[in-house]
Amino acid sequence: MRLQRPPAPVEQRRRGGSGVGLLLPGVLLFLLLLSACGSTSSGGGGGSSSSAPGVSADTITIGGVLDTTGPIKVICAPILQGDQLYFNQVNAAGGINGRKIKFIQVSDNGDSTRTRDAVRQLVEQDHVFAIFQVCGSGNANVAESYTVPRGIPFIDPIGGGSKYTDQNGKALPWVWMTQPNYGDEGHVIGYYAATTLKAHSVGLLYEDDVLGLQQKTTLAEALQKYGSRLVASVGYNATQTDFSAALQTLKAAAPDLIVLNGLPSPTARFVATAAAQGYRPRLGYLANYPMADNSWAKVLGAAGEGIYVSGYTSMDTPVAQQYLQATRSDPVFSAYKFYGYINAKIMVDALRKAGSSPTRASLRDALDHDFVNYDTGFGPTLTWTPERHGGVSDFMFFQIKQGQLTPVSSFIKASAVWP
Amino acid sequence: MLALLQVLLSGLVTGSLYGLLALGIVLIYRTTGVLNFAYGALAAASTCLLYILLTGPRLPFWLAVLLSLFFALLLGAVVERAFARPLLAAPILTKAIATLALALVLQTVVQALWPQLTTPVHFPTPFEGHALRLGGFYLSLTDGLVLLITALLLIVLQLFLLRTRLGIAMRATADGLEAARLMGIPVGLIFLLVWMLTSLLAAIAGFLIAARQTVIDVQFMDPVLLLAFIGAVLGGLDRLEGAVLGGVLVGLAENVLALLLAGHSLGALDLGNPGIREALIFAGFVLLLLLRPRGLFGGAALRRV
Amino acid sequence: MAMKRIVSPLKRGQVSQDAPIGATPLTTGGRAERASGGERHVWPRVTAPLLGLIALILLPSLFDLLFGDSADFQLHRVTLILILAIAALAQNLLTGYAAQPSLGNAAFFGVSAYLLAWLNSDLQQPYWLAVLVALLACALLGLIVGGPALSVSGAHLAIATLGLVVLTGSLLTLWDTSAGRQSYELTALPEALGDDRVLYYLVLALTALVFFCAFHLLRSRIGRAWIALRDSEVAAAACGVALTRYKLLAFVVSAVLTGLAGVLYATWGTTATASMSSVDQTIAFLTMIVVGGAGSLSGSLLGALFVGLVPLLLGELPDPLTLGPLQLPIATLTTGIYGVLLLLALIFFPGGLSSVFSRGGRLVQGEGGKP
Known part of the structure; x- marks a missing residue:
């Protein structure tokens, strides 16, 4: 029946003009009441009894x-x-x-x-x-x-x-x-990939923002210094739904190792896409520290076995x-x-x-x-x-073995790798 | 060449998923006049339930799917009764905003019920790791299923709307509410059924997307939904096959652009940048709509479902 | 009429219901005002907004009494509501009055803020010059967007303009990324605007001015033409309303006002971000007019109050919230609570919150963006 009720004519609909006046004082009152509530409910630690704000006796x-x-x-x-x-x-x-x-x-x-x-x-x-x-x-x-x-x-x-x-x-x-910052980490990852993993050519999948680009730069620097090369890099954004083209682009450059930078979900989807298309670089993947987490290893399932991950915390x-x-x-x-x-x-x-x-x-x-x-x-x-005032700059490497991050290196200081 | 084929296939599959979502979007828009922005949240809710059933009580896969689909029907019914019905007569934009509010509520409820889904988790399916291999060309089982199910659903829905009494009643309701009412069609019941049907479609799309991505979280449908809407509008917002085609077009454009632009740069600008790709897709969409204001496949004044 | 029919079956009933009104579209606007201003609402129409304005002018002193040393901060939040009200008004003129269901306003919101940031902070141009350029740019963009939008209608227009917002957002992000910025801070704002009271009075003056102008604009030939468009495009055209010109004008006015809100917002937050041109932002604008009342000036204010204030208030709840034996992780629930409140508002006030204020015993039915 609702549908058959005639909509009110326009005149009634726009009686707002008369409403404005009644409205404003009402609105103000409402605003005041609510703001007052807000400030008393969380005001708490005012520093009346102490010299410093936020510090009271208890x-x-x-x-x-x-x-x-x-x-x-x-x-x-x-x-x-x-x-x-x-x-x-x-x-x-x-x-x-x-x-x-x-x-x-x-x-x-x-x-x-x-x-x-x-x-x-x-x-x-x-x-x-x-x-x-x-x-x-x-x-x-x-x-x-x-x-x-x-x-x-x-x-x-x-x-x-x-x-x-x-x-x-x-x-x-x-x-x-x-x-830690991504720049330092890029240096350490480049060093580790070139010297310990002996990757001659490296591909990079990075999140396309200032941080990802920063890591791209430092990774390339360190690879160059330690006798390896960044052969291809592809950016993604966090809302990307399909990684097939990214995969094909990186695959075409035939890297020994692909470095994964950024966020757990997109990087996991990239690895899954590659697995579904029967591809894995010769030395596998190396992910940066946001992925240093057993739950990421779990997300990857079987495709995650053997992947290296950089991290700065040890369990x-x-x-x-x-x-x-x-x-x-x-x-x-x-x-x-x-x-x-x-x-x-x-x-x-x-x-x-x-x-x-x-x-x-x-x-x-x-x-x-x-x-x-x-x-x-x-x-x-x-x-x-x-x-x-910078953060920690020591990184260590893990490898996913039986779905668990297993340490494979000790801490490496960024300043030792890239003075 | 192989790379291009592989990317085209991927675009087709991604596009089919957009199209599958667009199907439901068009269906509900045509019959109830709702631009359903909660469509992604509906899909996500059912998919998250499926994940929980698979990993919690470890139900057999197909049983879990069946239960989740049943839940989707129920969810559609509850949503229709609790919120779509009271807003039936509201203007279209009010309804659109209401669906957004609904999406916020659904997402919060799912997140509060299953906090483990706030972080990305692995979505297990029996299809994972199986693929058909032709030389260097791969067609994964999941991708094959996506194509098959999208095509099947499109055909079944068309037949349903053209041939069955219920389908005809739905089309009649879409074409003219008053007339449908006068012909004795229980319009209220039709609305309920449409919501249930689209919720079911949403769930199927959600399952397939989750299976393909292998990774989900509470918000996994968010980025997909906008592209599905664009597919639906490109398809004209009034025909089912148009919706699927529109979705496929978006998926293909996304993938082909990504492959072609990779590694190229214009001065200091890296054309492979996903931002540029996104900008190009949306610019293309807006331009296409200007050339064909009622979508690529939308009929001028014809009414069809 | 044929086009209308495809869009939605529900609309058709309303279109036909509207037809008698649409037949004399040019007079409805004027009649409405006479009707509401007629017998007993004479004095509130003039005096009440004035009283409200005076109250707002005195608000800082009141806040001093109430909040003591956090008065400035609380005032800063009221400033936000006023800025949002300008944006809501912009959307309302376009959607609630001229009936263009455009979701593109966030594009102007972001672009004007970025232009301000670029001109003022990077190129060291005077603030007001930067604002002026940003507003002119928005007018131009409004024209560019509005032109093509004439051929697209209804839900198609909504999604197309939504696409435009995403396009703008990704271009702004691209700019940020290639400039190596994490945030586009406004570092060269005039010192006076750093004072919360100055900013408040500036924004209050602008808001009052904008609403005053809108009030009169809607009573002018232009406003009546928009309303005629809304009530029935066909009938309006038949009565000699130049559709193209008035639709374009609506887009331009709306773009400039949104641009004004954009520069003020960036000034308020001392930052411009690409999220100002996002789907969420544009949806927030639409939410303001839908929840406040499409086609109502007071609705724009109420909507801004709802969308601006409710999340802030919910955010003030302590986390975790203890309710008897329950410990609620409220911080992650507020989005849902906001959603519920929004749904309730829409269900119980389908014509917007402003309908509470229109008396006469009739339940008001909003007829916002008619595609």
Whole structure:
């Protein structure tokens, strides 16, 4: 019957004109009420009793911008879970110098035009002590242009392309990177492919963005230096549905080895496409660190056997074992969740080192001076000095054997390969 | 040459998958006037269930498929009753936005139910690793199945719409609601059945896409859906065979461009760049529509399903 | 009429229902206003928007009282809503009034922001010059898009313009990638605009101006022609409305306004990204008018409020949310909650939220983008 009801004539439909007036005050009221709710519900750790914002007698409030609603939620949402897991463990064990950690997360929807607003919410409304993690390189860069001038410590911008130096290569104050960058990794992969695997010609499948291109450059450099050659490279984008043409292009160049750069799902689909068409390079594949994860090996199934993977975390370490213990009930291992966990540990160590009444300055001093050859507890060491704020740069290699990542090398320092 | 053949085949298969999706998009658009942007989420929900049935209780493959298809029918019915029905009389754009909202809800529910699917997982099928080999040319079992099932479904649907009472009733509803009502066709029931049928089609397309990619996650249908819509519009949005052809065209264009442009550059610009390929495909689509405003295969004022 | 019939069976009933109105299309706009302004709505029509404006002008002081030191930040969020309202208005003029179901507006949104970033940050041109160039470019683009769009209609137009948005987005991404940028930050913005209050008052003034102009535009010959187009293209043509000219004009006006929203948005976020020209963004514009009310000025405001504010508020919920014995990972659920709210809004207010405000006992039926 609904269909037969005549639609109201146009006149009624556009009575909006009269509505505007009634509307605005109503809207304002609504806005005020809701904003007020918002600010009281998460205001929490205001720093009234202490000298530093976000630090009270029993709480340290820190904040992160992690997309849990938008296009990169696949990456950032599990990272958030890892963060929360570690912070909860620390809180259960009594916190940091008697203070519990309160971690506030805001989603910027993966959209860097919204990042500034998200960081402002954390700093101006929620009064956080420091920023821990902003997910996405571009997003992190936007966050930095807010935090750096204001002297707000920002630890772990997530994304291999995040800035931690200024135009002159000088370390940005107030930003500390933990993640290795793709450029360093490209050098180490090139070195390993040419010297240990003895690949004379190498093909590259890379994600077509600034990071992928950066790795393409450094990989080619290192291959050249160590007597090998990059013979073909094909870019893909994350939403690509068909890898047949990419495969045929790389196959035509007959490389000994194909390096896979970027994200787990597209690279796995490339390998599956190749397997379905009966192709595998002579030495197989070498994937970069986002694929250093047993769940990727599982995704590949039989086609994954023998594939090399670069990585910077080792599971035979106390922190990794502690993580595996804590996540026994998870259906699958998530490399992203693990990432959150190990970085939350670095954050907590930094807060511990910042003293019993931490200020932003004392945290900065701790980060700049107390992290020299710091043992991360998950494999590589990390060094931060006032001049160097970059992340770890040690890589090791694994090979997939019976569906498991099995270490086949020790850690190789990027600076040793490409001084 | 072999490489080109292989890429053409792949384009044909990818295109068939777009076409299969476009079938459902056209069917539901023609009968209920809904531009169904939730179509990908419907497909993903049923496919994710299939994955869970295969990996959780480890049901036999065909039983799991059967159960998931049944679920798809149910899902279609629930969606129609709960949300499409109340919005039946709403303007077309309202309905389109509602399907987007529905997609958000479906995706969130699937993700909350099965968090393991937020990361990419291997989608196991018995077809994996089997291929027909002719010299250096490979036709994988999955690809063969995709072509076969798309062709079969197209024929079956055509026959169904042309020959069966129900199909004729559906076409009548699509052609004119009032007239159909006057002829005593239970229009409400027809809408319900159309939603169930398209949800079923979505599920089949989802299964095949998952089988072909071998990797899925909650959002695996997102990038495919837009291309399927483009296929549907190229096909004219009113004929089933047009939809499939439109989809195939998109798939072929995508693959052939990728192969031809690889390794070439224009000054400093790398033409093999996927961004350029994407831009070319969409530019081509917009241009084609300008030349043929009602799609390549769309009839001017003729009405067909 | 034949073309209309193919598009959707549901439309046909409505077309015929509309026919008596369409027969005198040029007068309906005027009649509508007289009708609503007639007896008891005389004073609210003039005074109420004014009151609302005054309230918005006083808002910063109120926020000082309410929020203390986070007042600036809260104000910054209201600024966002106002910017979105401009974009919603742009979509509404094109879709809700001139009945072009175009999903292409995000293309202008992104292009204007990138032009601003390029001219202002890279080429060091004055901000206002950059804005002006961006708006002119949008007008030109609107003309280029609008021209061909005349021959494409209905769902075809919607998907074609959606394709245009994806095309623009991939070109912008290409630009980013080849320039080696992760984010296109606006580094040379005028210092004054860094002040939240200045930005707020600037945006408020522009929004008020744009809505004021739109209000009068819709009552002019142009607006009446658009409405006539919407009610029945055939009838409008028969009555001597120059379809081509008015449709083109709708595209251009909409493009310029979206461009204005784009430069303001980039200024607000101090960044331009390719995601400003994405399917999601363009859908957000459409959502604003559908949920707010197609063919209604107040609907544009309400829609902007819904689409802009609801996700922000949901994002304020603490994660995990503890509800009795339940621990909800709310951060990953907010998208779904937003979807549910949106669905409910559409089901219960099919004519848009603005229909709440039109009284008279009749349930309002929105008739937004008629293909």
